[in-house]
Amino acid sequence: MTTWLDGLLILMVLTGFLLLGSSRLAESIRMVAMQGLALGFLPILLHSDEIGIRLILLSLGSMALKGLLFPRLLLRAAREARIKREIEPFVGFTMSLLTGIAIIWISFWLSSRLPLTESIRSTLIVPGALFMTLTGFFLIVSRKIAISQVLGYLVMENGVFVFGVAMAKDQPWLIELGVLLDVFVAVFVMGITIFHINREFDHIDSDRLANLKDSDS
Amino acid sequence: MILFLIAVAIWVSTGISALVFSRRYAVSSWIGAGGAILGCLLALHSALQAILGNLLQSFQFPWSLPFGSFYLKMDPLSGWFLLPILGLSIMAALFGTEYMAAWRDRPSAGGSWFFFNILIASMSLVVVARDGVLFLLAWEIMSLSSFFLVTFEHQKKFVRDAGWNYLVATHAGTACLLALFVLMAKSTGSFSFDAWLEKGVSPFSSIVLFLLAVVGFGTKAGFVPLHIWLPEAHPAAPSHVSALMSGVMIKTGIYGLVRLLSFSEVPPEWGCWILIGIGASSGILGVLFALAQHDLKRLLAYHSIENIGIISLGLGVGYLGLSIHSPGLAILGFSGGLLHVLNHALFKGLLFMGAGSLLHGTGTLDIEHLGGVIKKMPWTGSTFLIGAAAIAGLPPMNGFISEFLIYLGALKGIGTLHGSPLVFLIIAATSLTLIGGLALACFAKAFGVIFLGSPRSKHGHDAHESGWGMRLPMISLAAGCAAVGLMAPLAFLILRPVLTMVCRIEALAAQEIFTQTSMTLFFVVLTVLGFLGLAGFLWGLRRWLLSGKTIHESVTWDCGYDAPSPRMQYTGSSFAQPLTSLFKSILRTQRKISPPSGFFPIHASFFTSAPDVFVRTIIRPFYHAVRFGFSKMKWFQHGRVNAYILYIGLTLLILLIWNLR
Amino acid sequence: MIIEQSLSMIFPLLLAPLMLGLINRTKAFFAGRVGQPLLQVYFDLFKLLKKGAVYSRTTSWIFQGGPMIGLAAFIASLLMVPFGGVPALISFAGDFILLAYLLALARFFVVLAALDTGSSFEGMGASREVTFSTFAEPVFFIAMFALARLSNGASLSEFLASQPRLWAPNIPLFFLISIAVFVVLLAENARIPVDDPNTHLELTMIHEVMVLDHSGPDLAFILYGSALKLWIFGAILMGVLIPIKVEPTILGQVTALAGMAVLSIAIGLVESIMARLKLGRIPPLLIGAAGCALFALLLVLRGHP
Structure with a gap:
């Protein structure tokens, strides 16, 4: 079972890597979709001894939202805004990948320092979750196009989700479902906002939103 | 030891005679170079005795320096560093006689032999001195004599600037060393190295001492960002002097570091991390900056920084082995680092002499103006190729062997260790691969653009080969590169007494590691010989295949374009462009472009230069701050004599009070 | 044993050009063409060997x-590459470094030969070659370090021979290393x-x-050398990928041969469905591969999975 679990997490880390190095939005969105689908299997694999209706619901729900619905929304937003790629991010793709390598290293180091139980320590869950959270954070900071930032947000949330599933053995799944709903609303709102901003301003380069701030002069 | 003392006497006396006869160049160069070579041969005997016979020779002059004594001792470590110093000095002296003949009308040409011989004497004294004060004295003489050699062509402004730069840098380093030695003497009560060894006091003892040692010795050796004098001084100095300075003088910095660090029993881990960090950054940044250069000597100077980085990586791995009590790791790391000291002397000496020969034969060192030189200068070209392969770490040359030993150490550690030592070994090994790839790119550029293709300007057209006086040293050094590469197990075994001394292990205890490693090296050499045999076989096969066939001569395929000119060849800058643009955030290459405009553009130009980032970002602001600070003291310094007398009186008074307190 | 070892030297010398043929056929198949004969590369080689030569005056x-x-460097490297679980003819600690x-060294001389013509096209190719290999080399080394730690060995033959024992719990790991090695291969x-x-x-x-x-003959040497x-990289990749160790060893070699055929088809497939990347996108690709290799190394260092 651990092999499968680790394989899944490695897959998620790899998608994170591809996200860091890819400029095409459609490709990036598909990566996030894949990550979302992989994520759906995680609760089942982790708690295979106590599979119940709630667990299955959670899995299916997150798969449907993160693997299918969000990507569709984002693809639509990208299509309507007529943007295909992130052209000039704040941090270049080569540099982003190097940062990704550094993040991997940091996550492993951190996870070896955190006080964890042996059963969790033996898997890749903690470093994987840390990697995804940090990568998502880095994507939000380093990208200009709003859709890429939304993707970063999703990756970060995925990381948190992995953490939550691993840690909260007995916590009510309701919280997870609530979080899912929050994310859904967030992505939905962002999708609509992106669409409208684009219609008003002809671009969704968030960098230029800075022009809207009050200037001193 | 007595031979060594005679050698020092010869160097000094012939140096002074050369100065006396400086009006007559032929006489002074014969005396100077002859004395240098004779002295080197004598001293070489005593150095080899120290390494091979493991014979400890010491000498204490019955005359005491203030605070110290004239105490010399030759052990395997000194012998090992003397080996390249003496060997390369012989070659440089040979090379110099013909090379300097171009300046024969200038009185300073004869006088330069004085400084040359003094430089050799002081470098040799540095590595055998066993007393702090004597060491610093020799160190200072070494710095000054090399300063006068660098400023040989002092009529040129850039030479004066480079000399000034060097003088300031080297004294900043010496200041740190002075502080270091005083602090160490304070905690042991003596300047004698023996006392330091006995008490186990070394720069590893505290972070302050360590940083002083790294800055002090690192300025001479060329650790980034203290390297700033190298790329200025080497292009300014005459080529045989650059060869000597880059090949061996900067190694005295490494020697000092190893000597002082060897006083401690078990080095702390942080020291090894710093060494590996310095090694990785110096190595990678050095070769990156080299890529962006188009003056050959500047390029080579940056490569010295890279190679110092490799040596420091080896030492870092070695000390790491000592600190975690893994003799295997220590032996492999030190053997790689120390062997690279010798190797770098061989190939860098060769390459700088090649540069000198190029300057002699073509009149320029700007690689963008050269091209196709190998046809006019076959000897220089072929030996330069061997040097290029060696410095890029390619088998079957010597550079590969030392890098291989460091890799082997890292590999051994990666297989067994845990935690932070492991992380640093991975960093060391990975940066070594990156350095290797970049060095290959850089020397493909340097050799390819200078020697291959067709001449880009009249400099290349009018090239002529140098005489035997310059060829012979280059050929010998090239042979040396190949010999160390092909007799690697032997070189490793010669290094053995040095290693047992630095690692402080019994020769018998590490027997297994030595046998294993020399077996591995034997297999390396075997495979490499197989490769050479195959190449020979293919050469024969090709001859056989082509015999009786028609062999045409034609133009290079020009893609249908009618009038290709040599100016259309790929230049060095364009060759390096993909890499320099990838690393542009580090290099900050400056471009001057005047693009073609209009339908019939008459003039267009493009020029790039890569001035040293560290000069701009660290060194210059630092010196500006210092100058600003001192400018605030101007009120103190206004040129009235009576005020100065007051200062003197006050100082004396304060001292008196201090003493009587 | 020596017979099998020699065989793993003879296979590449005889069969390596066949891989190129297979790749070409696969590409032709996907393009809807019949394609050149499988043995076309051999025909080319023989034709070239029989010809004279033209040299530029430059x-x-x-x-x-x-x-x-x-070519000599490639053949010498082959001496150190194990095939199908059979140790190589020459193996020693750190042989992959020499490889x-x-x-x-081969690259250095091909690049110099290109610069020797004085053609700006060839200069351009040479410049790109050294640039990309600078990034490919660390990937290969990190992957090898991961294998070294995993197999507790120091030579290629040890890395790739001790597989069966280790395979089962390490599938994701080998997957990562294979990605890295495959990118380096490409x-x-x-x-x-x-x-x-x-x-x-172009x-x-x-x-x-x-x-x-x-x-x-020079061109023949180059073609054969490539x-x-x-084959060298393919054999290493097969060593990482093929988990089965079979007795007698000759069977393992046959399996590996089949693997090489599959690899050729896979390369053909990649070439059929992908376009060449923009030059600026190649360093990120290689750095991504370095990330995979490093990830694998970190996984091994954790002693897990």
């Missing part, structure tokens, strides 16, 4: 020596998406443009 002995030294540096052998082996004269390619001026180089 060139020197470096140009004529380059192909020879390159990588022999390949670098980059080092001038395949799509790094380089396009089919175009000769400004887009790397390896092919460097050998534009070679002819006759087939051997493909």
Whole structure:
């Protein structure tokens, strides 16, 4: 079972890597979709001894939202805004990948320092979750196009989700479902906002939103 | 030891005679170079005795320096560093006689032999001195004599600037060393190295001492960002002097570091991390900056920084082995680092002499103006190729062997260790691969653009080969590169007494590691010989295949374009462009472009230069701050004599009070 | 044993050009063509060996020596590559380092030969070759370090022979290492998406443009050499990927041969469905591969999975 679990997490880390190095939005969105689908299997694999209706619901729900619905929304937003790629991010793709390598290293180091139980320590869950959270954070900071930032947000949330599933053995799944709903609303709102901003301003380069701030002069 | 003392006497006396006869160049160069070579041969005997016979020779002059004594001792470590110093000095002296003949009308040409011989004497004294004060004295003489050699062509402004730069840098380093030695003497009560060894006091003892040692010795050796004098001084100095300075003088910095660090029993881990960090950054940044250069000597100077980085990586791995009590790791790391000291002397000496020969034969060192030189200068070209392969770490040359030993150490550690030592070994090994790839790119550029293709300007057209006086040293050094590469197990075994001394292990205890490693090296050499045999076989096969066939001569395929000119060849800058643009955030290459405009553009130009980032970002602001600070003291310094007398009186008074307190 | 060891040397010498044929056939199949005969590369080689040569007046002995030294380096490297679980003829601690540096030596001379022609096209190819290999080399080394830690060995033969014992719990790990090695294989052998082996004269390619001026036996050496180089990386990849250790060992070698055929088809497949990447996107690709290799190394270091 651990092999499968680790394989899944490695897959998620790899998608994170591809996200860091890819400029095409459609490709990036598909990566996030894949990550979302992989994520759906995680609760089942982790708690295979106590599979119940709630667990299955959670899995299916997150798969449907993160693997299918969000990507569709984002693809639509990208299509309507007529943007295909992130052209000039704040941090270049080569540099982003190097940062990704550094993040991997940091996550492993951190996870070896955190006080964890042996059963969790033996898997890749903690470093994987840390990697995804940090990568998502880095994507939000380093990208200009709003859709890429939304993707970063999703990756970060995925990381948190992995953490939550691993840690909260007995916590009510309701919280997870609530979080899912929050994310859904967030992505939905962002999708609509992106669409409208684009219609008003002809671009969704968030960098230029800075022009809207009050200037001193 | 007595031979060594005679050698020092010869160097000094012939140096002074050369100065006396400086009006007559032929006489002074014969005396100077002859004395240098004779002295080197004598001293070489005593150095080899120290390494091979493991014979400890010491000498204490019955005359005491203030605070110290004239105490010399030759052990395997000194012998090992003397080996390249003496060997390369012989070659440089040979090379110099013909090379300097171009300046024969200038009185300073004869006088330069004085400084040359003094430089050799002081470098040799540095590595055998066993007393702090004597060491610093020799160190200072070494710095000054090399300063006068660098400023040989002092009529040129850039030479004066480079000399000034060097003088300031080297004294900043010496200041740190002075502080270091005083602090160490304070905690042991003596300047004698023996006392330091006995008490186990070394720069590893505290972070302050360590940083002083790294800055002090690192300025001479060329650790980034203290390297700033190298790329200025080497292009300014005459080529045989650059060869000597880059090949061996900067190694005295490494020697000092190893000597002082060897006083401690078990080095702390942080020291090894710093060494590996310095090694990785110096190595990678050095070769990156080299890529962006188009003056050959500047390029080579940056490569010295890279190679110092490799040596420091080896030492870092070695000390790491000592600190975690893994003799295997220590032996492999030190053997790689120390062997690279010798190797770098061989190939860098060769390459700088090649540069000198190029300057002699073509009149320029700007690689963008050269091209196709190998046809006019076959000897220089072929030996330069061997040097290029060696410095890029390619088998079957010597550079590969030392890098291989460091890799082997890292590999051994990666297989067994845990935690932070492991992380640093991975960093060391990975940066070594990156350095290797970049060095290959850089020397493909340097050799390819200078020697291959067709001449880009009249400099290349009018090239002529140098005489035997310059060829012979280059050929010998090239042979040396190949010999160390092909007799690697032997070189490793010669290094053995040095290693047992630095690692402080019994020769018998590490027997297994030595046998294993020399077996591995034997297999390396075997495979490499197989490769050479195959190449020979293919050469024969090709001859056989082509015999009786028609062999045409034609133009290079020009893609249908009618009038290709040599100016259309790929230049060095364009060759390096993909890499320099990838690393542009580090290099900050400056471009001057005047693009073609209009339908019939008459003039267009493009020029790039890569001035040293560290000069701009660290060194210059630092010196500006210092100058600003001192400018605030101007009120103190206004040129009235009576005020100065007051200062003197006050100082004396304060001292008196201090003493009587 | 010595027979099998010699066999793993004879296979590449005889069969390496067949891989190129297989790749070409696969590509032709996907393009809806019949394609050249499987043995076309052999025909080309024989034809070239029988021909005379044309040399540019610009060139020197470096140009004529380059192909020879390159081929010799590839054959010497093959001596150290194990095949199908059978140890290589020569194996010692750190032999992969010598292998990588022999390949670098070959590259050095091919690049110099290209610069020797004085053609700006070939200069351009040479410049790109050194750039991308600078990034490919660390990937290979990190992958090898991961294998070293995993197999507790120090030579290629040990890395790739001790597999069966380790395979079962380490599937994700080998997967990661394979990705890294496969990307290095594509980059080092001038395949799509790094380089396009089919175009000769566009400004887009790397390896092919460097050998534009070679002819006759020299070109044959280069062609044969590039087939051997493909085999070297293919054999290493097979060593990582094929988990089964079978007795007698000859069966393992047959399995590996089948694996090489599959690999050729896979390369053909990649070439059929992908386009060449923009040059600026190649370093990120290789750094991504380095990330995979490092990830694998970190996984091994954790002693897990």
